[in-house]
Amino acid sequence: MRKVIVIGSGISGLSISRMLAEDNEVEILERDELHGGLIKCKRIDGNLFHLVGGHVFNSRNQAVLDWFWKHFDRQNEFIKANRNAKILMGDAVIGYPIENYLYQLPEQQAIIVLNELLDKLSSGVRDVGDYANFKDFLIGNFGEELYNIYFGPYNTKIWNTDLSKVPLEWLEGKLPMPKLREVILSNVVRQEETTMVHSTFYYPCKNGSQFIVDRLAEGLSINKSYDVQSIEYLDEYKLSVNNGDKIVDSIVYCGDVRKLHNIIKINDSALQKALIDISNLVSNGTSNILCETDADDISWLYLPEERFKAHRIIYTGNFSDSNNGGTARKTCVVEFSGKQNQDDMIKELALLPGNLVPLAFNYEPNSYIIQGEETREKILLLKKLLKPYRIFLLGRFAEWEYYNMDKCIEAAMDLKRLNF
Ligand SMILES: Cc1cc2nc3c(=O)[nH]c(=O)nc-3n(C[C@H](O)[C@H](O)[C@H](O)COP(=O)(O)OP(=O)(O)OC[C@H]3O[C@@H](n4cnc5c(N)ncnc54)[C@H](O)[C@@H]3O)c2cc1C
CATH class of the missing domain: 3.50.50.60 (FAD/NAD(P)-binding domain)
Structure with a gap:
C-alpha cells in the first residue's frame, strides 16, 4: 500500500x-x-456555535450527493429545510433574492429599478463574458439603482475590496444570473424562487x-x-x-x-x-458573535447598509432546535467581515433586530479568499x-x-x- x-x-x-x-x-x-x-462548532452553555458561518449542506452534483449520503442517514440524521432569507433595508425586511421582491421596496425606488431592468430587457441581455469585472457585471445585470442600494454595499462589505478589480471567472457558478423576463414575472406573479443551490438545504439534527x-x-x-x-x-x-x-x-x-x-x-x-x-x-477574515435572539422564522438576514458593520445574521437556532440547548430563547450568529473590536460589535448588536444578547465570540483570520x-x-x-x-x-x-x-x-x- x-x-x-x-x-x-x-x-x-x-x-x-x-x-x-x-x-x-x-x-x-x-x-x-x-x-x-x-466547519467545526463549539457548544457554549449548551448552545451550538458555528465558529465560522452557519454551515448548511447541499449540492447540484449527483455524484457528490451519492458519496455524502453513503456516510449519513438522510431521513433520521438530517433536517431538510427551506431557505427563508431576507434583506434588512431601512425598517423594511425584503425578500431574497432582492430582484424577485422589488415590489417590497419603497415605490419610487422600485420604479427606478424596474425601469432600468426593462431598458436592459429591450436592449438585449449580455453574456457574462462581455463584462470586464464583478462590478460591471452587477451593474450590467441589475442596473445602477439596485447596485447602489444593495449589490455594491453588500459585496464590498464581504470582500472588503474594490469590486471592479474582481475577475468574473472566479465567481463562475456563483453569480446571481437573473433571467430578466423571469425577474419581472416573479414580481408580478410573486412566485417563490426555488432554483438556487441553497433554496433548500440539509442540516444535521444534532451538532450542526x-x-x-x-x-x-x-x-x-x-x-x-x-x-x-x-x-x-x-x-x-x-x-x-x-x-x-x-x-x-x-x-x-x-x-x-x-x-x-x-x-x-x-x-x-x-x-x-x-x-x-x-x-x-489576499483573503479576509470574519468575526462572529453567537447571540440569543427573539424567535422568528428567518434563516439568513442580510445587512447591506453601511450603517451596520455586520453583513448578515445567520439564525442557526432555527436550523435545528437542538442548537438552542442552553437558553429559553433562540440563538443566531452575527457575522462581520474582518477583525472587529468586541466592544464595537456589542454596541452594534443594539442596532440590530431581535434584542440580541452576546454569548460568545470568534475571529477566523482566513475565511473569504480574494x-x-x-x-x-x-x-x-x-x-x-x-x-x-x-x-x-x-x-x-x-x-x-x-x-x-x-x-x-x-x-x-x-x-x-x-x-x-
Ligand atoms: C462564512 C462562511 C460561510 C460558509 N458557509 C457555507 C455553507 O453554508 N455551506 C457550505 O457548503 N460551505 C460553506 N462555506 C465554505 C466552507 O467553509 C469551505 O468550503 C470548507 O470548510 C473548506 O474546507 P477545507 O478543508 O478546504 O479548508 P479548511 O476547513 O480551512 O481546512 C484546512 C485545515 O488544514 C489545517 N492546516 C493548515 N495548515 C496546516 C499545516 N501546515 N499543518 C497541519 N495542518 C494544517 C488547518 O488547521 C485546517 O484545519 C462557508 C465559508 C465561510 C467562510
Whole structure:
C-alpha cells in the first residue's frame, strides 16, 4: 500500500482521506487540536456555535450527493429545510433574492429599478463574458439603482475590496444570473424562487457541521496538534515531512497555499518561483458573535447598509432546535467581515433586530479568499509543477477557490480519479 499524508482535517482533508483509505495507508496531520477546519462548532452553555458561518449542506452534483449520503442517514440524521432569507433595508425586511421582491421596496425606488431592468430587457441581455469585472457585471445585470442600494454595499462589505478589480471567472457558478423576463414575472406573479443551490438545504439534527466532521473522521488516523513545517523530496520518489518524521509516497496539502513557499524545501527554481508568485494572495477574515435572539422564522438576514458593520445574521437556532440547548430563547450568529473590536460589535448588536444578547465570540483570520486576474493560472501552474513530486493541492485555501463543502468533496473526487 502507498503511504499518503493528508495535511489538514477540514472537509477537504477528511473527504480525500476517506476516499484514499480504500487502497492507501493514509494519515492526516492537523495543526489544530481539533479536527474540522472552518466547519467545526463549539457548544457554549449548551448552545451550538458555528465558529465560522452557519454551515448548511447541499449540492447540484449527483455524484457528490451519492458519496455524502453513503456516510449519513438522510431521513433520521438530517433536517431538510427551506431557505427563508431576507434583506434588512431601512425598517423594511425584503425578500431574497432582492430582484424577485422589488415590489417590497419603497415605490419610487422600485420604479427606478424596474425601469432600468426593462431598458436592459429591450436592449438585449449580455453574456457574462462581455463584462470586464464583478462590478460591471452587477451593474450590467441589475442596473445602477439596485447596485447602489444593495449589490455594491453588500459585496464590498464581504470582500472588503474594490469590486471592479474582481475577475468574473472566479465567481463562475456563483453569480446571481437573473433571467430578466423571469425577474419581472416573479414580481408580478410573486412566485417563490426555488432554483438556487441553497433554496433548500440539509442540516444535521444534532451538532450542526460538527456532526459531519465527526462522522467523516471516524476510523481515520488523525494526528492532531501536528504543524507541518517542512516537506522535502528524497530519492526514489519518497517525500519527507518535518525533517524525516514521516516518509511517504504522496502528500495532499489542504492548508493555505500562501504558506507553502516556507514549507516546501525542494531545490527546483521553477517551483520555488511559482510558490513565491502565489504567496501574496489576499483573503479576509470574519468575526462572529453567537447571540440569543427573539424567535422568528428567518434563516439568513442580510445587512447591506453601511450603517451596520455586520453583513448578515445567520439564525442557526432555527436550523435545528437542538442548537438552542442552553437558553429559553433562540440563538443566531452575527457575522462581520474582518477583525472587529468586541466592544464595537456589542454596541452594534443594539442596532440590530431581535434584542440580541452576546454569548460568545470568534475571529477566523482566513475565511473569504480574494482572487486576482491571474490567480487561477498561477495555481494551475503550481499544481503542474508539484505533481512530479506527488504533492497535490486540495480545498478552499490550497486551490484558492471559492469552494463550498460540496465543491471540496467534488474536488477530492477529481483528485482521486486523476492521480491515485
Ligand atoms: C462564512 C462562511 C460561510 C460558509 N458557509 C457555507 C455553507 O453554508 N455551506 C457550505 O457548503 N460551505 C460553506 N462555506 C465554505 C466552507 O467553509 C469551505 O468550503 C470548507 O470548510 C473548506 O474546507 P477545507 O478543508 O478546504 O479548508 P479548511 O476547513 O480551512 O481546512 C484546512 C485545515 O488544514 C489545517 N492546516 C493548515 N495548515 C496546516 C499545516 N501546515 N499543518 C497541519 N495542518 C494544517 C488547518 O488547521 C485546517 O484545519 C462557508 C465559508 C465561510 C467562510
